Amino acid sequence: KNQVEQSPQSLIILEGKNCTLQCNYTVSPFSNLRWYKQDTGRGPVSLTIMTFSENTKSNGRYTATLDADTKQSSLHITASQLSDSASYICVVSMDSNYQLIWGAGTKLIIKP
């Protein structure tokens, strides 16, 4: 069964600290993996898209990794800011069709 599992479900850290969010998937055939950020009450916004051949991709303080062999991805946030408080969603796209498999998201709370 095609699934995307994220951990932890929720996370609270202090402002300025780093954190890492995990995404494990069992989607096949794999096309790409995306990380979205969803602020409360807003639509999701794409952070990164990673294809099979990409291991690491950075977008400012966000760095995503992908291990296609173990089917794992992580999103590392450096020097967290209050504005990083949001839900972070991992989405895997299946090759050969349009289907997207959505994770349930990790709710991140940054405390001052």
Next chain:
Amino acid sequence: NAGVMQNPRHLVRRRGQEARLRCSPMKGHSHVYWYRQLPEEGLKFMVYLQKENIIDESGMPKERFSAEFPKEGPSILRIQQVVRGDSAAYFCASSPGRNTGELFFGEGSRLTVL
């Protein structure tokens, strides 16, 4: 560069009424997706449309819900005879093609059924 536009942003309906949610995709995008999100939950796929065609409606309830994306004008998600359980945020996303990269989301339409 206008993004995905959804309206209304907030809609209140009484049980039994109809709700119509509209979505104008980004310029040049011909693929539209509708998602539903309940409070404190993730996004759930409802329907995927291309201009004048429904590609996949496997996530849409069989009754009371319908969607269209006409040749001209916005995509419409229609909910007939709304019930309290329909209260949710409905998000629309668009893309330039099938599985061609990221989806661009609107800010959502929040439906409250009294």
